[in-house]
Amino acid sequence: MKKAIIIGSGIAGIASAIRLKGMGYDVSVFEANSYPGGKLSEISVGSYRFDAGPSLFTLPNLVEDLISSTGKSPSDYFQYDKRDVICNYFWEDGTMFSADSNAQTFAQEAANVFDVEASQIEAYLKHSEKIYNLTSKVFLESSLHKSSTYLSLETLKAILNIFGMNISKTVDAVNRERLSDPKLVQLFNRFTTYNGSSPYQAPGIFTMIPHLEHNLGAYFPKGGMYSITQSLYRLAKDIGVHFHFENPVKEILIKNKTAIGIRAAEEVFADVVVSNMDIVPTYKKLMPSVKAPESTLTQERSSSAIIFYWGIEKEFPNLDLHNIFFSDDYQEEFKAIFQEHSISNDPSIYVHISSKAKKSDAPDGCENWFVMINVPSNRGQNWEKLIADSRKSILNKLSRILKVEIEPLIQLEELLTPELIESKTSSYQGALYGASSNSKFAAFLRHPNFKKKIRGLYFTGGSVHPGGGIPLCLLSAQIVADLIPNPHYD
Numbered sequence: 001m002k003k004a005i006i007i008g009s010g011i012a013g014i015a016s017a018i019r020l021k022g023m024g025y026d027v028s029v030f031e032a033n034s035y036p037g038g039k040l041s042e043i044s045v046g047s048y049r050f051d052a053g054p055s056l057f058t059l060p061n062l063v064e065d066l067i068s069s070t071g072k073s074p075s076d077y078f079q080y081d082k083r084d085v086i087c088n089y090f091w092e093d094g095t096m097f098s099a100d101s102n103a104q105t106f107a108q109e110a111a112n113v114f115d116v117e118a119s120q121i122e123a124y125l126k127h128s129e130k131i132y133n134l135t136s137k138v139f140l141e142s143s144l145h146k147s148s149t150y151l152s153l154e155t156l157k158a159i160l161n162i163f164g165m166n167i168s169k170t171v172d173a174v175n176r177e178r179l180s181d182p183k184l185v186q187l188f189n190r191f192t193t194y195n196g197s198s199p200y201q202a203p204g205i206f207t208m209i210p211h212l213e214h215n216l217g218a219y220f221p222k223g224g225m226y227s228i229t230q231s232l233y234r235l236a237k238d239i240g241v242h243f244h245f246e247n248p249v250k251e252i253l254i255k256n257k258t259a260i261g262i263r264a265a266e267e268v269f270a271d272v273v274v275s276n277m278d279i280v281p282t283y284k285k286l287m288p289s290v291k292a293p294e295s296t297l298t299q300e301r302s303s304s305a306i307i308f309y310w311g312i313e314k315e316f317p318n319l320d321l322h323n324i325f326f327s328d329d330y331q332e333e334f335k336a337i338f339q340e341h342s343i344s345n346d347p348s349i350y351v352h353i354s355s356k357a358k359k360s361d362a363p364d365g366c367e368n369w370f371v372m373i374n375v376p377s378n379r380g381q382n383w384e385k386l387i388a389d390s391r392k393s394i395l396n397k398l399s400r401i402l403k404v405e406i407e408p409l410i411q412l413e414e415l416l417t418p419e420l421i422e423s424k425t426s427s428y429q430g431a432l433y434g435a436s437s438n439s440k441f442a443a444f445l446r447h448p449n450f451k452k453k454i455r456g457l458y459f460t461g462g463s464v465h466p467g468g469g470i471p472l473c474l475l476s477a478q479i480v481a482d483l484i485p486n487p488h489y490d
């Protein structure tokens with residue numbers, strides 16, 4: 001039986017393990033931590049449970065497809081619900097808007113609150129759908145680094161429509177052209193943060209992101225986000241994938257331009273090695289003698305995050321699963337992150353409360369608040385000061401808008417910072433999504449899923465093609481599996 005080694009059990013590592021096992025490989029996963037999931041993990045403090053990282057979940061069919069690919073029934077492993085409300089939005093001037101998941105209802109209700117016609121919003125969502133449909137097969141579901149991708153009908157269609165994709169304008173410019181109300185522009189600008197980028201720099205093609213939630217739906221797993229990791233980990237074990245925890249890989253063994261295995265606690269040999277470790281430390285730490293593609297590795301990193309996990313001794317009926325408290329100066333917020341590598345004094349705040357969907361995540365009468373702001377990646381800033389200042393501005397803003405003093409309600413607190421994200425998952429600079437998408441060339445500058453000059457070596461996960469976020473990581477695993485020789489056809 002041919003052997004495959006996966007370095008890391010992030011979501012893309014587990015998904016790659018499942019795909020390769022399905023192809024007939026004997027698969028072993030080596031993980032530095034004592035638990036699977038990488039960024040997609042959880043923490044429990046007192047009687048509260050928090051999803052540690054991702055909270056927004058779209059395209060659940062990708063999880064189901066992965067489970068089905070093994071011949072198992074998806075519902076035996078993974079269950080989720082569609083959300084009626086996508087997000088509750090709050091502004092300083094008292095405006096509050098609850099975004100309904102039904103596109104027509106959303107457009108109608110937005111027209112009542114903002115200075116726009118419902119038809120304008122409907123047209124915006126159609127435009128978003130069109131760009132997604134034109135680009136997803138080429139940019140998200142295929143390797144951009146194989147000539148076969150450029151010979152397909154989908155690529156031809158995408159190229160013919162390239163002028164309609166707003167590649168030369170920013171997301172903000174497209175949104176201002178298409179939407180007449182500044183608050184609605186801000187609401188749709190926000191989606192650029194889903195790949196850790198700035199709406200004032202990222203190309204307009206990313207106006208496709210709202211299509212995912214507003215047309216295809218926002219979902220939440222029944223057991224919370226961490227149940228995605230748990231389900232796929234259970235599935236991988238059921239089909240015979242071997243996991244080795246607390247066993248960091250220190251070197252990728254290369255001989256005659258071929259990856260032949262790894263050195264972890266001991267040397268282990270294999271026919272295929274897949275690294276789910278961030279691509280920068282994969283080069284710098286695991287194969288320092290291999291010439292690194294510096295222009296790829298030095299791409300600007302995506303944003304990172306500061307998260308306060310707060311056990312809150314009160315219930316807030318006006319909050320939902322996802323809530324955003326917008327800053328008055330959104331442009332300044334992104335300038336601080338990407339130009340000044342700092343944090344503005346009024347950052348937008350995202351509050352995720354999983355106990356709204358999974359009651360047992362907080363004690364009766366309480367809520368588990370995951371309070372996040374977007375921040376720059378870690379370049380050795382004075383985080384202690386930035387965190388203390390941000391905590392103050394967050395508490396002031398939430399107390400002001402919700403008209404309740406929040407600090408006395410905090411029963412317990414945990415913290416996640418760019419430095420901790422980096423140390424817990426080896427993500428370069430603690431970036432959430434690998435390289436940023438602030439450049440129109442970003443998609444082409446991401447590292448390919450294979451290494452041209454080293455046979456048997458592949459890469460999967462948020463720092464390589466097609467990018468970060470759970471759906472793209474699952475697609476990354478699928479692309480890797482498509483690139484790896486299938487032992488059945490050898």
Ligand SMILES: Cc1cc2nc3c(=O)[nH]c(=O)nc-3n(C[C@H](O)[C@H](O)[C@H](O)COP(=O)(O)OP(=O)(O)OC[C@H]3O[C@@H](n4cnc5c(N)ncnc54)[C@H](O)[C@@H]3O)c2cc1C
Binds near residue numbers: 031055278463
């Ligand atoms: C705070 C936060 C919020 C986010 N929000 C969302 C969201 O709402 N929706 C969404 O879709 N995405 C979100 N993301 C992004 C998403 O979590 C990631 O894109 C995705 O989980 C990355 O998965 P990955 O497979 O690349 O691996 P990672 O999660 O980065 O895990 C890599 C794994 O490899 C292991 N590893 C590294 N080096 C070694 C080594 N040498 N040997 C052995 N093991 C090693 C690490 O320990 C880790 O377990 C968020 C991320 C964070 C941190």
